[in-house]
Amino acid sequence: MQETLSAIRDLYKNWKGKEPLAIDLLPQSGSERRYFRIRGDDGDVIGTSGANVKENESFIYFSRHFHGKGLAIPAIYAVSDDGELYLQEDLGTVSLLDKLEEGGFGETVYALFRESLTALAKLQVLGDEGLDYSKCLTNKEFGKQAILADLLYFKYYFLDALRRPYDKQQLLDDFEALSTYLTHTEYKFFMFRDFQSRNIMVKENGTVFFIDYQGGMKGAPQYDVASMLWQARANLPDEWKEKLLEDYMDVFEGLVPAPLDRQLFRSQYNGYVLIRLLQVLGAYGFRGLFERKAQFLTSIPLALRNLREFAGNQGPGISLPEFQRVLDLCVSDTVIEQFTPVQADEDTALVVKIHSFSYKKDKPVDDSGNGGGFVFDCRGLLNPGRITSMKTQTGRDKEVKDYLEQQTRMPEFLNSVFDVVDISVEDYIKRGFDSLTVSFGCTGGQHRSVYAADALARHLRNKFRVKTDVKHLVQDGKNWINELPASK
Numbered sequence: 001m002q003e004t005l006s007a008i009r010d011l012y013k014n015w016k017g018k019e020p021l022a023i024d025l026l027p028q029s030g031s032e033r034r035y036f037r038i039r040g041d042d043g044d045v046i047g048t049s050g051a052n053v054k055e056n057e058s059f060i061y062f063s064r065h066f067h068g069k070g071l072a073i074p075a076i077y078a079v080s081d082d083g084e085l086y087l088q089e090d091l092g093t094v095s096l097l098d099k100l101e102e103g104g105f106g107e108t109v110y111a112l113f114r115e116s117l118t119a120l121a122k123l124q125v126l127g128d129e130g131l132d133y134s135k136c137l138t139n140k141e142f143g144k145q146a147i148l149a150d151l152l153y154f155k156y157y158f159l160d161a162l163r164r165p166y167d168k169q170q171l172l173d174d175f176e177a178l179s180t181y182l183t184h185t186e187y188k189f190f191m192f193r194d195f196q197s198r199n200i201m202v203k204e205n206g207t208v209f210f211i212d213y214q215g216g217m218k219g220a221p222q223y224d225v226a227s228m229l230w231q232a233r234a235n236l237p238d239e240w241k242e243k244l245l246e247d248y249m250d251v252f253e254g255l256v257p258a259p260l261d262r263q264l265f266r267s268q269y270n271g272y273v274l275i276r277l278l279q280v281l282g283a284y285g286f287r288g289l290f291e292r293k294a295q296f297l298t299s300i301p302l303a304l305r306n307l308r309e310f311a312g313n314q315g316p317g318i319s320l321p322e323f324q325r326v327l328d329l330c331v332s333d334t335v336i337e338q339f340t341p342v343q344a345d346e347d348t349a350l351v352v353k354i355h356s357f358s359y360k361k362d363k364p365v366d367d368s369g370n371g372g373g374f375v376f377d378c379r380g381l382l383n384p385g386r387i388t389s390m391k392t393q394t395g396r397d398k399e400v401k402d403y404l405e406q407q408t409r410m411p412e413f414l415n416s417v418f419d420v421v422d423i424s425v426e427d428y429i430k431r432g433f434d435s436l437t438v439s440f441g442c443t444g445g446q447h448r449s450v451y452a453a454d455a456l457a458r459h460l461r462n463k464f465r466v467k468t469d470v471k472h473l474v475q476d477g478k479n480w481i482n483e484l485p486a487s488k
Contacts (some may be wrong), residue, residue, distance in 0.1 A: 004034065004085075009048040011085050012038050022170035023047070025402050034406075037090065041076035044079060044090040047335030053083040058137040059214035065236040066127050072119040076335055091209045097197035100234055110240065116200050116208045117225065117248040120192065123210065124221045126256040128189040131431075133218050142219030144190050146180035147275060154278035158285035162338075164329055167322050176322035178182045181318050182271045186264060187256065191219030196231045214383070218315050221252065222269035224470060226276045230301040230310065238309075245269070269315045277307045281330075307331050341422075342429045344466040349434035352425065352460055356453040357473040364473060366437045373437030374424075376417055382408040384454045386446050394475060395450030404451050414455055421456065447473030 005023060013018050018040075026035040026046075036047040048055050056079075066073045074089035095440055098127045102248045103109045112471040117127055131142040155171070193201075193215040225248050228234075229241045236244075245266075253260040281303050290298035308331035329335065344350065355364040359379070384403045393400050404410040426435055438456060440449040450472050457468040 002459035004049050005036070007080065007085055008036055010040065011078055011080050011087060012040075012045070012047065016040060017085060025406075030396045038087070045087050046074075046090045048088065049084060051084060055137055055214050056083050056086060058216075059136055060137040061089070061132070062216060065131055066123060067208075069126050069129075071123050071127055072122075072207070074209060074211065074212070082088075091201035091211065093202055094202050095198050096202055096208065097234065099202055100197060105240065110244075112202060112206070113207065113236075113240070113244055114247050115206075116197075117228070118211070118242060118251045119208055120195060120228075121221070121222055121248060121251040121255055124189040124224065125252070128218070131190060136217045137215055139217050140235060141188070141216050142193070142223065144179045144183040145216070146219075147182055148175060150275055150279040150282070151179065153282035153286075155282075157282045157290060159326060159330065161285055161289045162329070164327050166329070170322035173328060174320040174480060177318060178271065178320055178323065179207060182268065182275065185220040185222070185268050186261065187221055187460065187464055188218055190216055190364065191221065191223055191236075192216050192224045192227075193219075195224035195227045197228065197234050202243045204269050208346060220272060222265065223272040224271060225274060226273040226434040230273050230277060231308060232280065232299060232306045233304070234308075235363055251464075266446075273310055273314065277310060281307065288449065294421065295462075297339070298341070304336045304339065305330055308336070341428045341463050342466055346430055348429055348466065349432060350425070350428050351435060351467045351469055352457075353435065353437045353469045353471070354457050355437070355439040355471050355473060356445055356475070357439060358439050358449075359441050359443060359475065361445065363441070364437070364439045368435040369439065373439065374421060375441065376413075376452065377440045378413070378440055378442040378452055381410055381413060381442075381448050383443060385444055389450070390447070393446045393447070395452070396454065399446055401451060404448065410448070410451065414459075417452070417456060418459055421460070424465070425460060425466060429464065429466065445472070450475060452488060 003188055005025075006332050009020060010022060020038045022039040024037045024039070033048055033050040034050070036049070038045050038047050042325075048056075060076055060079060063073050063076045067075050076092055077087040077089070079086045083224070086253060091436060099112055100109050102159065140148050155175075157164070192210070192213050194212060195210075199210060201211060203209065211370060225245065229236060241451045247487040249262060251261055281300070284296045284300050284303055287293045288300060307327070311327050325421055328462075351367075354365075358362050359377075363375075382402070384400050387403070390400050392398070395401065395404070424436055427433075438453075440452040440456075452468055453472065457470045460466050460468055
């Protein structure tokens with residue numbers, strides 16, 4: 001990491017002619033890329049480090065092409081000689097999803113969605129002009145092969161994981177028919193590929209900008225609209241979906257030479273909604289069921305309900321009997337309940353007591369009368385306390401958290417912890433138990449155990465809505481365990 005920081009600093013200095021004031025490592029997203037906020041006396045920029053040079057080249061080429069047309073993307077300022085580092089415009093920290101979660105379904109947020117779709121239409125149509133699609137990261141076009149790939153992604157990583165019987169050959173035949181139907185779209189322009197509210201940044205003046213379009217290719221514009229309006233996390237009202245689609249078609253029609261056949265456009269849009277919903281389920285299945293990342297597992301019920309809402313009111317426009325049977329299976333109450341965790345309510349008695357402690361000092365004691373509880377040893381993970389800059393910090397400080405998340409196996413460790421603890425929490429909620437104790441120990445009770453305890457509490461509150469009582473023995477400066485209220 002120090003080597004990367006030094007290279008980022010040198011790139012900035014070569015571009016700007018002076019040293020940055022500071023460089024902050026930003027939280028890592030779903031990709032392998034690392035982002036840095038580089039602070040200067042005349043403004044901030046974002047530094048990006050990525051070992052996938054071809055991916056970097058696609059992003060940089062698209063960005064420069066679109067920026068030259070005045071489209072809503074960040075400017076590229078500098079690129080390292082090896083292509084692994086680049087500097088780009090800082091678009092801030094607020095996404096359209098943040099605005100939605102903060103402001104709800106009000107007029108201001110609707111206007112931001114409408115502006116985003118307006119900017120999207122311009123990116124698709126105007127950005128397509130003169131674009132060299134040989135620069136695409138993977139396929140040059142979202143055609144039959146790419147559509148089939150999305151469908152098979154759903155099949156292998158979600159449908160097959162259900163272990164329910166279906167006619168595999170008939171389903172593959174239906175996949176073939178659907179991908180052929182959708183390939184013959186009337187319009188093909190630049191396709192963003194992952195157009196959703198997390199990838200739309202809102203600046204302080206209310207203007208919107210796009211990020212993460214390096215996977216773009218030529219394809220149907222309806223796919224991007226479907227991605228945004230049917231994003232499970234956003235959960236837009238039906239009224240918004242309908243009105244925003246009309247808003248988009250109004251703008252799109254003004255950019256293309258011939259009048260828009262809205263009925264045909266809608267029919268193909270419905271097909272791409274279906275493709276996108278299934279692709280998202282495949283992604284959640286892969287990340288959640290195979291990579292065992294808890295946050296993706298909790299998104300599966302949202303995606304299934306989204307699919308049920310769509311499948312109950314719309315169709316792809318052609319007859320696909322086995323495909324329809326598989327959809328009915330996926331959106332059945334049984335399957336949705338399979339992925340929906342038990343949720344605590346105001347009458348739930350359970351309180352999960354989560355402790356951090358030092359193995360060199362007093363260990364926590366369970367005073368609930370039940371005895372036991374889980375105890376997880378964090379000492380197998382690299383210790384940030386051995387690094388001078390973090391020696392006096394704790395697992396709640398940013399530098400320590402970044403180190404544990406990005407330089408150690410803490411994410412894997414916690415995923416395994418979540419798997420084990422979740423079983424008991426779900427069972428205890430169902431059976432009306434009132435107490436469960438989970439403790440994390442490390443050498444000093446300062447870094448790893450503190451971070452893990454906080455992470456588990458956050459996970460349990462998000463997944464089960466259960467009450468948690470987090471105490472850090474060493475950081476609280478006393479053995480508080482004997483002061484906990486008695487179990488009900």
